[in-house]
Amino acid sequence: MTEPTEVPETELLRLDRQICFTVQAASRAFNGVYRTLLKDLGLTYPQYLAMLVLWEHGDLPVKQIGEYLRLDSGTLSPLLKRLEATGYVRRTRSAEDERSVTIRLTDAGTALRDQAVCVPRGIIEATDLSAAEAATLHALLARVTGSLDAAANTPGAGAAAG
Template identity: 60%
Template structure:
């Protein structure tokens, strides 16, 4: 069995290119709001869940604390979130939205529609693609896949 190492045949590159293209659609909208894409993702989780620990945010967004902590610090400086150590566990930090962070929700309402228009996919197709990508992520993160990657 031959290995095709052409860039155009690599799933990893297709995913990378699609991710960059997607983020580029978001960029002008988020720039106008003073947000980066990762900050937008943090806000999505907080709008959905309410107050959340840094650990839970990291788990949901698949970000380590070294990446998430500076991101949250910038968001706190911008007045979007508040970080407070939990009295019952000083090691745990609770992140909550400020009024300004909550108010942004209405201003980003057009973001999903803008992306949907840019993809040219219908709602059902977009949902199927999202579900396939979630399944792909889960498969790649499975213990079996992790074990295979370590053997290479």
């Protein structure tokens, strides 16, 4: 673990020093660009993420999609119902366990993948990062996410010393 840079206590609570705020602001900026890029596909950003999971993994139970996307079923189910209404996916109840629903791409949902290829390129262009910088940012954010997940799941996490 690296030691935090020494910052005067009077500076700690400045908004421009908060990593979480910078990440949140970047997320909102990403969402604005995604909204524009996804408009022609008829998808919202959360729907796009669900489609990415299905394009990558194929048919999946709702629960597994939720695990990939870090979403609970209460958030995911309405999103998947809207994707079904657009004709991109089909929801099927399991014969073995009626509580389990599997999501399958339709032909239209599969075909949409070819149109969506432009989205990641558009995002990278909008960031004004080189491919290497984008890869570094991705790796750093993945590391931060893993560290924060671990800290949140550690008893006594967040307890300040002193």
